[in-house]
Amino acid sequence: MKKLKGNLLYGQSGGPTSVINASAYGIIKEAMENKDVIEDVLVMKHGINGALNEDFFFISQESEENIDLLKHTPGSAFGSVRYKMPHFKEDETDYVRLLYIFQKYNIRYFLYNGGNDSMDTCLKISQYMKYVDYEIRVIGIPKTIDNDLPYTDHTPGYGSAAKFIANTLMEISCDMLAYPKGKVTIVEIMGRHAGWLTAAAHLATSRGFGPDLIYLPEVPFSIEQFKRDVRRVYGEKQQCLIAVSEGLKNEDGMFISSSSALKDAFGHFQLGGVCTKLSQILNNEMRISSRSIELGTTQRAAAHLQSLTDVNEAIEVGRHGVKYALAGISEVMVVMERTSTPDNPYVIKYNKHPLNEIANYERTMPESMITPDGNGVTDEFLEYVLPLIKGENTPVYKDGIQCFTKLN
């Protein structure tokens, strides 16, 4: 095979994870080990916007320390974007501009790091470049704490977020146990359509300190069932810890977080996020004192509690993206397949899957991982998630505060 010489263009898109920059590290390292083919790595500032605006970081100009710290830096170190590209048959403007940029910088490798929407962007760009006969290899690099991409055992970013949720819920549970008659505490966890991250709260319960009830977006949420569940647990324990997904929907498929999905007994709409609304209902209708915790973006940004397994896999996913591209493969997303060997129940094999089967498809939790009463998860889920949170990627601390990449 003739070597396709040129530059590699990389970008980050969608919500950050605590290990998306570890994938960037893997891509950069693999590219630098193939300098005979890949001359430099350019990174778009704020994803595809950076390409359209000709706004790049040139990795050859960054320090080795900054590259190394990518393994420990949360957020999107190069900036992210939420931009849905139109299909080129509807509007060619962006694509004509991209072609000009690709030619100007001799971009022959395009690696884009994101979730479902980003895979859609990858696919559209690849299709256009084929259409205009510009030779380029386009690879999708998965990331999302939501763990909702199909054809991969899990996604980089999920393991670290799950580890953060497990350890944080365990700590919240310990704190609650201080008082004999406690409150109801409701913790809201990210995940608009899939409950993978909320389910990880059960890891804490499996160690004796964790939520009593878990509500997932896969199960239609019934406020009456919720009240019965809380009444039962509170009656037994005088306290109750609850993990809820931000994506809970009522029986009509309407998000509980939307103001018209949930009324109290007096017909008033509840305000606030899911946990605030449910907390108000417990306080007002059941006279049970409750409080809510919204962890917000800390869930996807907690670099200080990364799973080492997750970091290493994120790096490898990046490296494999470059390897596939160098081998002439294009229009695929890197995926992970879980295999077992007699010596090791958890072995990951890297592979690839066509982008057109991945873009815009969301993978939710299977029924077999959710308890029949819909307020907990099964051992099958525990076996699935446990290997993903193993190992600690010890942060780089200076005087008690983490060191992160600061790009030029």
Added chain:
Amino acid sequence: MKKLKGNLLYGQSGGPTSVINASAYGIIKEAMENKDVIEDVLVMKHGINGALNEDFFFISQESEENIDLLKHTPGSAFGSVRYKMPHFKEDETDYVRLLYIFQKYNIRYFLYNGGNDSMDTCLKISQYMKYVDYEIRVIGIPKTIDNDLPYTDHTPGYGSAAKFIANTLMEISCDMLAYPKGKVTIVEIMGRHAGWLTAAAHLATSRGFGPDLIYLPEVPFSIEQFKRDVRRVYGEKQQCLIAVSEGLKNEDGMFISSSSALKDAFGHFQLGGVCTKLSQILNNEMRISSRSIELGTTQRAAAHLQSLTDVNEAIEVGRHGVKYALAGISEVMVVMERTSTPDNPYVIKYNKHPLNEIANYERTMPESMITPDGNGVTDEFLEYVLPLIKGENTPVYKDGIQCFTKLN
């Protein structure tokens, strides 16, 4: 001096910190090294309630592993309580009962671990036991993430909470930087009367990723000034990260979190916690998209991010409590004094201070640590707080999840 042989009674009171159990560890270890005098350590279940109910843990019956894990366990491992004892001249019931229990179990050392209210309990018990001529040595062991106890440079628990706040705000800031035009994010931090913990958010800013504005309970909160501050920062940066204390008060001294303290432009009272209320005002009155993060009890329970300095000091404070008691000292709280030597700018000397000057007194931040415009902190504060967060007390992980003490 004649040795006072007997048992040591220990208890935890008030809100937990992530290192209160490290003080328990210090007390237990020091007591066990003085078995010729102290026969066993009894721990009250749920603080003074456990003494009144004759409900104890006997440390001689606990495993060494469980004792060791106290250094890593958040919450109050032995249970806590919020109970304000009446003075014995008003109501002697509790004191008569305590005297009976002390005699029954030959309690000669009473160490109580808590904040202002707990020191008040210590003092009252000591005064009563003197009054009835029962020989016992009573020592207060400080703890509080609020850092508001007087006559001590700082309190055990504060350093770890400050470290958690600094690192978490840094991560939230990194996450926000992903998008070019971001939101306003408001993070609510614990501290009803003192701003020490909220101020620690500035540690993140000092490293280049942190809040732009900090509002403390020491400064009367003006909603108009707040809006001007946000408008200025948002105009410059298109995003803004804000740390607010849960204890913010308006110019009339009323908590912003109380529903009648804050009205929007239409005269409607705002609902929710401080951060939710301020977020609503930005959304509704300034049309700036904002979100709020309520970290809740994670701030005082984050055992996975303990400051090693804090853990070691918490242990030492416990050990010194026992040492003072064995030396015949009573009715004092252990305090820490900061001294500097030519080789080391931060040296802690342990000392004691009479309980009657400590009980029910709250120490707030001095003016010199707050910027003149009231929305930030000064370098003097940074110098004060930096040594307190140094070093990591690496958690004990099993398969990615922390191990905590589970008592019999």
